[in-house]
Amino acid sequence: MTHLSPEQLAQAAIRTLEKTSETLTPKERMAIPAQEMPTQDPAERRSNMNEVALGYSPEQARAEALRCLQCKTAPCIAGCPVGIDIPGFIQAIADGDNKKAIDIIKIDSLLPAVCGRVCPQETQCQAPCTVGKVLKSVDKAVNIGRLERYVADWERENRLIEIPAIKPDTGKKVGIIGTGPAGLTVAADIRREGHDVTLFEAFHKPGGVMVYGIPEFRLPKAIVQQEIDALTAMGCELKTNFVIGRTRKIQDLLDEDGFDALFIGTGAGLPRFMNIEGENLVGVYSANEYLTRSNLMRAYDKQRADTPIFDSEKVAVLGGGNVAMDAARTAVRLGAKEVHLIYRRTEVEMPARVEEVHHAKEEGVIFHMLENPKRILSDEKGWVNGIECLRYELGEPDDSGRRRPIAIEGSEFEIDLDTVIVAIGNDSNPLIRQTTPGLETNKWGNIVADENGKSSIDRIYAGGDIVLGAATVILAMGEGRKAAAAMNEMLANI
Ligand SMILES: Cc1cc2nc3c(=O)[nH]c(=O)nc-3n(C[C@H](O)[C@H](O)[C@H](O)COP(=O)(O)OP(=O)(O)OC[C@H]3O[C@@H](n4cnc5c(N)ncnc54)[C@H](O)[C@@H]3O)c2cc1C
Ligand code: SF4
Structure with missing residues (x-):
């Protein structure tokens, strides 16, 4: 082309x-x-x-x-x-x-x-x-x-972005946990009403997945930083390296630190694994770790960053979503000679954005459709040196509406590799659930919230991936707006 x-x-x-x-x-x-x-x-x-x-x-x-x-x-x-x-x-x-x-x-x-x-x-x-x-x-x-x-x-x-007007100080104090699209949206909408806003972020940089997950080549970090700068210009306070559940617990914020309301927007940052043989070998990464090292710790900046990443030659990425595309395309940029993307359905069922699939192909990522790993192979020192896969065919649609992949017996084959990146999805981080008695969660560990984002505990709201499961930026933002509207109403009445 x-x-x-x-x-x-x-x-x-x-x-x-x-x-x-x-x-x-x-x-x-x-x-x-x-x-x-x-x-x-x-x-x-x-x-x-x-x-x-x-x-x-x-x-x-x-x-x-x-x-x-x-x-x-x-x-x-x-x-x-x-x-x-x-x-x-x-x-x-x-x-x-x-x-x-x-x-x-x-x-x-x-x-x-x-x-x-x-x-x-x-x-x-x-x-x-x-x-x-x-x-x-x-x-x-x-x-x-x-x-x-x-x-x-x-x-x-054209430098036309204006800092929104802030209503007079209400004396009410709101804590926002997590600085992804959900948290940032809530912060803006609540601060505008004149409430005092503090954002807590576990990482050293705010922005959530927009900063640690989605790579610079898709979303320049300066754009996200501009949103953060707008919030600080509005008077929001930002506390980084602050892990709620460890540094302070939810109940401490309400009972001892004087917060009138809290919003939990902690996302879905806990990587899933395939539970196959060899996933603990040296050279196996979760996509989260791989992308965080590259994006947030600047491992790609080899001359200057002090967080190097292994110089992979042959990489397999397991999965077919945006996370898998980002990991595969990052591996290309980090210098891998071959990057194989292994997905057990076909391109039609792939959840990744069409544009990212197209770009990944243009950049030389090798697509293996209807294949799935059976086990990861290693040398005698425990380093990854290959992967054994099975070929698949599509059967009847499953609960997700997509046709179910069925393994073809006896179709095993191997690919030589030195790195495997697992990108098959994320669950919610369990820390806040484990440290907040009375906070209702569902069987996937997501916080249960009503249509206004209110959780099972008074004055605590939640939204984004921590409620929806791994979803999208716009949905996180939409949830944040709904929760902020309900929180502003609640704050006006206490
Ligand atoms: C690699 C990747 C690519 C993606 N690509 C796309 C895409 O192309 N399009 C799209 O729409 N969506 C994409 N998504 C999904 C999208 O980024 C998420 O749905 C969205 O960021 C969720 O927003 P959030 O605010 O709920 O949480 P997040 O963005 O996950 O932010 C949560 C924040 O909370 C912090 N945190 C967690 N626990 C604590 C704690 N205990 N104390 C303090 N802070 C805490 C985290 O460090 C993080 O900064 C992608 C996701 C990934 C991982
Ligand atoms: S109004 Fe909407 S649906 Fe109609 S052509 Fe324009 S973008 Fe498409």
Whole structure:
């Protein structure tokens, strides 16, 4: 496939715009080609951590916005977990009013630069888009996420982000545990009402998965940092290296430290393993450890970071979600000569974002579909030197609606490797559950919360992955907004 440069794509968009009339019919709108996202050349990006997707030019953004039919029923809005007025902001871009566009988005989403980059749009807002339906491919739907990113970047690059107004001090004190998208959203919404806000974070850097999990080449850390800086500018206090359940317990915060309410947004950071032979060998990582070492501890920065990571040559990543793609693409950038992605279903069932799968393939990750490891092999010193896999076929759909993978007896084969990264999912961290009597959790260890995010204990709310199980940034943010609204109401009445 030819790789078009950002300049070539911008020129193509200019030519498209020159041909469009002032008043476009729906047919003419649908004839405008979907605008491709400019990216770094795959050969170059394999050895750098810089962002892969470079963002639309103003001409591309306008051409893409003109594809929107402004449907009266707006099925895209129903597909958005936080209900953004999508046709409204797209029309503003088409009219050249980027400020209006970002203001519309910000009514419902506090993290547009993040969501525009990492939301699974093809299964959310873009899935029901009329343009995609008529053109019979979700790939041809209006690129809503890319347009969201475009205006969020426009606002940031033009230094137009404003610190929200804060209401007069209420004297009420709120503690927020965890600084992922859920915690950051709650902090902003609660601080605006004039309450005192303290954020507690176990790591030395705030941002949750957006910082320790999702790599720089997908989500630049400076974007997340900007959100944190906005919170501190609003007067929120941030306490890092502070593990609730160890440094202080939940009950201490309420009974001794004077907090009137707490929000728990501690995410799902406990990696699952496959429970197969060899998972304790040297050279087996959870994706969480691998990505945290690279992203948060900067192991990729070999000259300067003092947290090196093993120089792998041949890596297998087990799994098919975003975490697996991030781990595989990080291994490519850390210099591995071969990276094998092993998944027991087919690409159709893969939960990873389509764009990440496409980028991983462009970067040379070798996809093994309908295969699954049986055991990890080692040399006499206990170092990984291979993996034994089985081939699979698909049977009837299981509870998840996806066709069940069935192992083919006698189909064993081996791959030579020195590193295995397990990326098959995460559970919630058990620490707060274990140290907070009376806090109800379900059989997966997630905190049980009502529709307003209230937990089984008065004045304690929860949201994001710690309630939903491993989910998405936009859902964590949406949960945070609901919980913050309920907390603000509760605080106004005590
Ligand atoms: C590698 C990876 C890639 C992903 N890619 C995508 C994607 O492309 N698109 C998407 O929408 N979603 C993606 N996700 C999922 C998404 O990032 C999460 O759903 C989202 O971050 C959850 O937000 P949260 O606020 O609930 O928790 P988190 O982001 O997990 O943040 C929780 C925070 O709480 C802190 N914490 C935990 N316990 C304590 C404690 N006891 N005391 C103090 N602090 C504590 C943690 O250190 C962490 O910083 C990905 C996840 C991973 C792991
Ligand atoms: S469904 Fe698609 S075409 Fe219709 S308003 Fe939404 S984005 Fe525009």
